[in-house]
Amino acid sequence: MIYKHIILDLEGTLFTSEKFKERTAQLAIECVSDFFDITLESSDILINSKKKELQLLNGYKPALSFSLLQLGISLNNWASYQSKAEFTDIINFNQGLNSFIKELSSKYNLILYTNMCSELSFKILQHLQIRKYFDPIITPQYLGTVKPNLEVVNHLINNKIIDITTTISVGDRYEIDITPFVKLGGKGFLVNQEKSLYSLKYFLNEK
Structure with a gap:
């Protein structure tokens, strides 16, 4: 694939x-x-x-x-x-994450899709030094709705932001992060204790 x-x-x-x-x-x-x-x-x-x-x-x-x-x-x-949530004392810059996302961005179009508000999302992405690797960044303010919602997926498809047949959604909650994309023909990768985010690269390389 x-x-x-x-x-x-x-x-x-x-x-x-x-x-x-x-x-x-x-x-x-x-x-x-x-x-x-x-x-x-x-x-x-x-x-x-x-x-x-x-x-x-x-x-x-x-x-x-x-x-x-x-x-x-x-x-x-x-x-x-x-947006008032404090995070700098508990979310640390992660060089491994930074390098991993940078590597992915050189091969794939990365899209962030979160239920977190825009202001806080941007602050955290900037803190992690990975904001520049995502386009677009989809927050509840994007279309006025939260996950799970097929409206957002259809918007991405209809506006040719993604080709659903070559799209994979990655998240830690299957029904919320992944199901809407799978329903419309995409693939999913569930992050959990058995499969870390970093194991995604092996999944992507599977034939």
Whole structure:
């Protein structure tokens, strides 16, 4: 199989940090608390309740941004909170990642697709020194929606940004990062404890 386009997720794929997850989760609690004028404790309960509801409905654990959207929180409102997340003390520059992404960019068109807001995404990519290797960078502000969503994949196809038959989507959540591309004819590569991001190069070289 000859690939031309690689879609990469950000958090959980290009970097992993439990502390970062905790910080964004706390910001989500503050966002919902302010929006509904309720206590932080009530906000936490409301978010977890919505997550459980969506998981029962869809069969998989929903993304935080999607859960907030279903609660009525606008993308711009959530972005104003999410962009405050501190990360420089827990996400370090990784020379190995930098070299790997640089190498991939010399052979493939790299596209970043994340549920993280634009401002925070750009800051983290700049911090990791890999922002210049991605075009386009797709955040919720790109088309006003979050993953998983076939609308974004169709947009990429219809505007000839990708040829779906030569596209592979890479992420740590199959239903969210990969399924929409596979449904329309692309391939997927799931990053987990058994398969690291760096093992992607062996997958790409398979005949």
